Amino acid sequence: MHRNPRVLLRAAASLLRPAAAAAAPQTLTNAAPAPLPLSLGRALLPGYRRAFSTDYGKDVDEVNRKFAEAREEIESAMDSKETVYFNEEAACARDAAGEVLAAFDALLARVPPADADKLRRSMGLKMEQLKAELKQLEE
Structure with missing residues (x-):
């Protein structure tokens, strides 16, 4: 913001x-x-070009929105560690993270190979970060 x-x-x-x-x-x-x-x-801006075509822009925005929600769920679960609410919060976090990763994989499957490479470079680290945070939640 x-x-x-x-x-x-x-x-x-x-x-x-x-x-x-x-x-x-x-x-x-x-x-x-x-x-x-x-x-x-x-x-x-001269020479400005959108990284992805408008066909995939909405899908990329949706994956980013789901990513933010999954991070919030993981943070909420981490805050509730060692409480009676942890199992429920962790399950919600796992579901949200799985949804994001599935949406990202589906988007990669739909886009042309050149756009898929751009997408992996721009969003791949975020997905790996999400996997690492989810793994940290399990510990």
């Missing part, structure tokens, strides 16, 4: 305002300049 979400919200709102209203001076103090919206920033 961004350090100051209000800055992002103000930047997004300024894009929606008419040009005359956007020219009004802002009275922000100690605020960093608002970053460009992601879509506009990509349009301004």
Whole structure:
């Protein structure tokens, strides 16, 4: 998450305002300049190319979302170690991690070989990290 979400919200709102209203001076103090919206920033970058085609972008985002949820489940299980809730938390963590790894493997099977290599390089370490955290949970 961004350090100051209000800055992002103000930047997004300024894009929606008419040009005359956007020219009004802002009275922000100690605020960093608002970053460009992601879509506009990509349009301004010469030679920008998305790493994966839009066909797989949503699937990659879904795997990343599941990865974050699995990490939270593992962290929750680690916090409940040596309590009566540990077995249930560990089972949830195992299920979540298995779901992520299965989704990642399914995505690798669906994409062309060149994209699969890119995907392994960009997300493979995260999957190995998840396996290692799951193994640590079992100890």
